[in-house]
Amino acid sequence: MKTIFDLRERQDNEIYEIIQSLYDEPLKVVRLDDKSINACIGCWNCWLKTPGRCVMKDQMAESYSDYVNSDAIILLIDTAQGFISHKAKAFFDRTIPHYHPYIKIVDGECHHVARYKCYPDMVFYYDTEGLTTQEEHVIEDYLYRTAYHFQSKAYRVIKDGSIQLGLLEPRKAKRQAVAFNSIEPMEKLVIYNGSPRRSGSNSGLILKKTLETLGDRVEIRDLKEVDKWGEWADAFKTENNVMFFMPLYVHAMPSHVMGFIEKLQASRGSISFFVQSGFPESSQSHYLEAYFEQLALRLGRTYMGTAIKGGIEGLQMRPIKAQEKIIEPMVKSIANLVWGGSFDTKSICQLSRPIRLGKGMEILFEVLSKTGLVNFFWDQQLKKNDAYEKRFDCPYIF
CATH class of the missing domain: 3.40.50.360 (Flavodoxin domain)
Structure with a gap:
């Protein structure tokens, strides 16, 4: 068929x-x-x-x-x-x-x-x-x-x-075709939270810490508030500095973020992006980074860059100190952008590591897989929901 x-x-x-x-x-x-x-x-x-x-x-x-x-x-x-x-x-x-x-x-x-x-x-x-x-x-x-x-x-x-x-043949993402730019320190940065989760999102937690650090130098808007899209798209025309902060969904932005982007018109000002993903390797986000570079050109905005951080899924299940250790460099990179007018390229490169997992990690993963530890979290949640016995169901097959 x-x-x-x-x-x-x-x-x-x-x-x-x-x-x-x-x-x-x-x-x-x-x-x-x-x-x-x-x-x-x-x-x-x-x-x-x-x-x-x-x-x-x-x-x-x-x-x-x-x-x-x-x-x-x-x-x-x-x-x-x-x-x-x-x-x-x-x-x-x-x-x-x-x-x-x-x-x-x-x-x-x-x-x-x-x-x-x-x-x-x-x-x-x-x-x-x-x-x-x-x-x-x-x-x-x-x-x-x-x-x-x-x-x-x-x-x-x-x-x-x-x-x-x-x-279609495999090709590497055509990223880094547009260089990061530098401007004067920002009086204010508008950050759009692109998480689709209704509550308890990792993006929301990270941006909360960002707000605590930068205070009135940032304004955070949640794109789940669809009724405000018209107002925000109109404001975009005159806002000097805008960032989109989001989780990675199937190698790109969540669909509702794209829905908002479709409403934007070319205007002056800066634009930056921050992508966090569950998988640890940043290569998963390179295809989205390549698009964001082109989007900045299409919108006529100064491209400040795209920051990428992997390994974020499960953040809130970690102890508080472990959470802070992960969040702190992400918040610092946004603070550098606001206070200094540019991303610190060294810290952005550090955030993006690993780009891919090394052979040693692959071997360790295989060993842990045999012990069942790799799937422990998922199996635990399935059992909690009385769904463990159904975990291999294929409900849509004829």
Whole structure:
């Protein structure tokens, strides 16, 4: 079975016919509009309470069977602000039930263990109108990377005189194409908290410490307050210094952050980014960093840089002193930006370590995996929720 998932705002039948010409069997079409896909809120219920099953009740959840039972899925997506749209991003974020919370290491990077025996090829179609060459590369690299972690082959539908499928090849993220800049010390920095969690987020904890350190030199706005987006997008036009602070979700920003970014207009001022992730290695965030560099150019803003810090998941389960040890250099890097008008590149490089896990760490991980210690936290939570016996469920398979 092959399934088209149409994630575009304007859905039409013409492209279905074009793509159908690439296949010798009928394609199923699933149309998903904005109301069909709720944004992932990072609740982890699909891992810890209802293994493999999303708790959301929407059309996206109803289409999971079409996803996992297809041998190819064709994703028709819009682009916005030089990246994939927030709706396409929500689709990717909501695929995490198809994988376990358990981790394996592949080429020095953490990957989630597969829940199903195999996954469909991922075929991407999007219009390149309005994209720069660099933005097009960033999107293509991101889509390949997503498919790679989803353990799927990645293809792109290319319309170049004739219609054809192009196999996407692995490439390193085209990051550091735009240099960090330096400006005068900031009177005030507006920081947007991009965590999708309703409460108890690690981003919120880190930003609380930032506010305690910088006081009225910062203003923190929570992007879950969707009703204020219009007001904030309008204010963005005149605000001198803005930062987006967020957790990494499927190699990029959470979908609601992209939803807000889509509302922004080019304006003067500085822009900076801070990405924290659960996996310890910063390479997971490089594809998002590459996009943020291009976003700064598109918005006409002075790019101050992107700070990356891995290993943050589980922060709040650590003793207070251990939390403070992790948070302190993150807060200091933001303070350097405000007080000095630039990120301290040495401290940013230190924050980003390790870029990838070394062989020694891989060996240690394998040893600990055999003892069960690696999965102890996840198994403990599953047992607490009476879900341990269901941890290997594959609920959407036919």
